[in-house]
Amino acid sequence: xxxxxxxxxxxxxxxxxxxxxxxxxxxxxxxxxxxxxxxxxxxxxxxxxxxxxxxxxxxxxxxxxxxxxxxxxxxxxxxxxxxxxxxxxxxxxxxxxxxxxxxxxxxxxxxxxxxxxxxxxxxxxxxxxxxxxxxxxxxx
Amino acid sequence: xxxxxxxxxxxxxxxxxxxxxxxxxxxxxxxxxxxxxxxxxxxxxxxxxxxxxxxxxxxxxxxxxxxxxxxxxxxxxxxxxxxxxxxxxxxxxxxxxxxxxxxxxxxxxxxxx
Numbered sequence: 001x002x003x004x005x006x007x008x009x010x011x012x013x014x015x016x017x018x019x020x021x022x023x024x025x026x027x028x029x030x031x032x033x034x035x036x037x038x039x040x041x042x043x044x045x046x047x048x049x050x051x052x053x054x055x056x057x058x059x060x061x062x063x064x065x066x067x068x069x070x071x072x073x074x075x076x077x078x079x080x081x082x083x084x085x086x087x088x089x090x091x092x093x094x095x096x097x098x099x100x101x102x103x104x105x106x107x108x109x110x111x112x113x114x115x116x117x118x119x120x121x122x123x124x125x126x127x128x129x130x131x132x133x134x135x136x137x138x139x140x
Numbered sequence: 141x142x143x144x145x146x147x148x149x150x151x152x153x154x155x156x157x158x159x160x161x162x163x164x165x166x167x168x169x170x171x172x173x174x175x176x177x178x179x180x181x182x183x184x185x186x187x188x189x190x191x192x193x194x195x196x197x198x199x200x201x202x203x204x205x206x207x208x209x210x211x212x213x214x215x216x217x218x219x220x221x222x223x224x225x226x227x228x229x230x231x232x233x234x235x236x237x238x239x240x241x242x243x244x245x246x247x248x249x250x251x252x253x
């Protein structure tokens with residue numbers, strides 16, 4: 001089963017993205033905590049793409065697909081922009097961020113704590129991000 | 141959308157934060173918290189109406205930790221839902237910030253630290 005949502009690259013669309021994810025996940029996952037963490041992880045990735053890959057250009061967009069495969073959920077993002085390399089990005093430690101008084105740098109840290117596996121590839125001139133999460137039997 | 145209001149109670153500034161804090165709204169928290177820290181030594185943050193927080197909101201709180209220590213400003217957060225508190229916990233920010241359940245506990249802690 002697959003659910004699709006086209007995202008305009010504006011930060012004020014994040015609430016609508018979260019709403020789409022929440023309404024989709026609630027059909028398949030019982031645990032509110034699991035749903036909330038997955039919404040948070042995808043919110044963080046979308047924020048990074050909107051801000052860093054698209055400079056908040058409202059004319060730009062990317063597609064967010066949610067797929068349920070056996071005991072996994074896959075968040076697939078197909079983006080026209082060049083790759084934002086989530087995998088190679090070295091997140092600063094909390095201690096570094098506190099010492100420097102920085103606000104940014106926590107988002108991908110959160111994503112990697114929540115999501116089991118991230119894949120990035122190129123398909124048909126698009127950058128494809130796949131975020132995998134195994135669904136626990138208790139959660140679904 | 142985040143809603144922030146403030147009230148002074150016996151020399152303590154209480155910030156009531158409601159709604160959702162994400163990358164589009166964290167600037168409002170930053171402005172309010174920045175002003176609070178520049179004008180008060182004791183701050184309570186009432187999170188009982190806070191429904192959602194992403195890393196953008198966490199980052200705002202985190203960015204003032206060092207500043208508050210240097211200026212000897214005391215801040216306690218209280219009233220978080222489990223959902224919101226989980227987000228602070230997953231990154232360990234609950235160890236760096238003072239977070240308690242109730243307003244009463246927050247007041248007591250503010251006077252103790």
